[in-house]
Amino acid sequence: MTNSLRVRLLWWLLVPLAIYVFVTGKAAYDNARHTAELVQENTLLASARMIAGEVEWSDGRLLVDIPPAALEVFASPYGDQVFYNVSVDDGRLLAGVPDFPTRRAAGHDSPNYYDAELHGQSIRAVGYVRQMYDNGAIRRVLVSVGKTQASRDAMIRELWRPQLVRQIEMVLLAVALACIGLTFELRPLLKVKEDVMDRDPMQLEPLRVERLHTELRPIVEAINQCIARLGLQVAAQRRFIADAAHQLRTPLTLLETQLQFARQHREIQPSLSEALSAMQRSNRSMVGLTNKLLLLAQAEAADYTQLARQKVDLSAIAQDVVENLAMFAQKRDIDLGAELADSAWIVGHEALLSALVYNVTENAIRYTQPGGHVTVSVARDAQRVTLTVADDGPGIPAEARSRVFEPFYRASADTEGTGLGLSIAKEIVQAHRGEIALGMREHSARGLVVTVEFAAA
Ligand SMILES: Nc1ncnc2c1ncn2[C@@H]1O[C@H](COP(=O)(O)OP(=O)(O)OP(=O)(O)O)[C@@H](O)[C@H]1O
Ligand SMILES: [Mg+2]
Known part of the structure; x- marks a missing residue:
């Protein structure tokens, strides 16, 4: 069987319901059949009694005049055929079909109901005995009335079908509701799945359990x-x-x-x-x-919630870094410039942010050819503070861009370095819930622009 929880639960619901519908459906059918037979037998007996009531002596002979009402009781839209037979115990036939399969109860004269075949059709019949007295003579007249089964079958259908239909409707409704319910109730589970899928690998906070079912x-x-x-x-x-x-x-x-x-x-x-x-x-x-x-x-190890909740001015930090690197830039014949907003406050760790600006700027100076230009800028608007370090050096080829943030990855082997600078930068940016991206300079095929964005404090 499939491993889907939804399908399995539905099976557990569907199988007992199907058994229930089968059992109650069978009971309803038996009931309907019993009722229809009872009604049919009562009609047969009423008809037989009416016919028997018309049997009389006339000049020492028994005669019968079949009353129309005795046959009219069977009138139904189902086209049933009615047969009768009135015969005396000396074998004389008073009226009706001669080859009617008559049958009387053994030993007593109470009405006898039975199934039989007549002219190739199955019929339900009653044998009713009336005793006729005349001058001390007793004659038994057997009135047999039989009828084909169409109206009985129709009655069973009419009694039973609606019940069956109702029950099947109920099962379908139960299954539909169960499907909807399961979809709703499985949502928290899917939410957990999404929660786990959306995490980055180092996000080690616990999953939320408050809104989960007790079982989960x-x-x-x-x-x-x-x-x-x-x-x-x-x-x-x-x-x-x-x-x-x-x-x-x-x-x-x-x-x-x-x-x-x-x-x-x-x-x-x-x-x-x-x-x-x-x-x-x-x-x-x-x-x-x-x-x-x-x-x-x-x-x-730095965590935003645990970072010293202090405000630092990224412009001031960048200013310090540029001053520190001025000698290095001069030695490499790089024109190092700065375009810094008056103040750009963000929440964060001063030493770490300083290391971030240092690593990115040092890269730009180191990898740009002598005579090149490096510009460090800090801009600020109502929501964001943006640090940009742009150079006109060789840049990083597109295929290497996604990898330079990996520890120990170096795109150029001809200069010294550990390959950790940008990994550190990325970790610091993530710890401050910022974003770092590598891009190209506008209108230029050369150079690299590193952009880092933080929420303004
Ligand atoms: N501004 C840049 N221009 C061209 N290539 C760069 C630039 N910045 C980084 N890279 C390339 O990305 C690689 C990774 O840089 P990263 O700062 O992580 O390591 P590193 O500079 O090699 O070593 P470290 O900074 O640890 O001394 C570098 O080896 C270099 O090839
Ligand atoms: Mg570096």
Whole structure:
């Protein structure tokens, strides 16, 4: 059987209802048949009695005059045929059909009803005995009246059909109501499905159970427990990365100092000095990676509801970042400009937002060829604050755009970098419920425009 809950519940409803309709339908049919037979037998007996009442002695002989009323009682629109036979116990036929299958009750004279065949038709008949006395002689006159079954069948149909139709209508109504009811009642379940489907993978809040049926709650509560455990697991992993990055920083800093000290040694061979400076470069990039991992872990763990509910001015943050990067831009011969609104307040975490602007702007400076232009702008309207960082460098090819937000993904191998900058940026934007998008500059085939939008505070 199918696995659909709806279909299965309908089966559970339909099968007992069908059995019920069958049983009550059968009982109704038996009842209707019984009633129709009773009515028919009463009419047969009335007719036989009327005929018997007309049997009389005349000159020592029995005679009968069939009263029209005795046959008129059978008048019906169903075209039934009526047969009769009046015969005396000495074998004489007084009236009627000679080959009528007469039958009288054995041993007594009470009316006897029976089914028989006459001229190839099945009939229901009654045998009624009247005793006639004359001068001490007793004669038994047997009046038999039979009739075909058309009106009886019609009566059964008329009594039984409406009941059957009513019951079938009731079943259909029940099924229709059950279908509508199931559709309504299954909605909360579908809602849960949508709720689960629409989530992003790291949204680990519990599903809502308030509006669910009692039967469904345990399932959703079990899912919620699973989500909670998953949340703990994810938090533990993030903590682990953050702790590991944190722990790495101290030995790396120490190493940096020791390398510096070693390089200052006078009697050092030139080749050793080269090796030491290479070690120092590796160490610096390791420090950079560790710091970025720590920042990524912090950004991932940041939660909008828990972010310090303080207002920060994105213009001021961008101003700081541009000043910090001015030297770097100058070194790379990049024209770094800023177009900042007077103030652009949003709710958020200052250090994280600063890292966001820094990463995006540093990318623009780093990947744009010498002589290029980078513009950082912050604009504001009633609802939104928009940060835009535009450059006229090589841009990012369309096929790589969706991937640059993945950790460790780098579109160009010829420059140094960890591939974490944009992942961190995205996490920070998400933690602030903002949106980040990569686009092209207007009227230009070159360059990249990174747009970040936040709700204005
Ligand atoms: N403004 C840009 N112009 C061209 N390519 C860019 C730009 N910004 C980012 N990219 C490409 O996207 C990739 C991912 O950038 P992301 O900032 O995440 O990492 P990264 O800069 O390589 O390393 P990190 O920033 O961690 O030191 C880069 O390797 C680069 O190829
Ligand atoms: Mg970068």
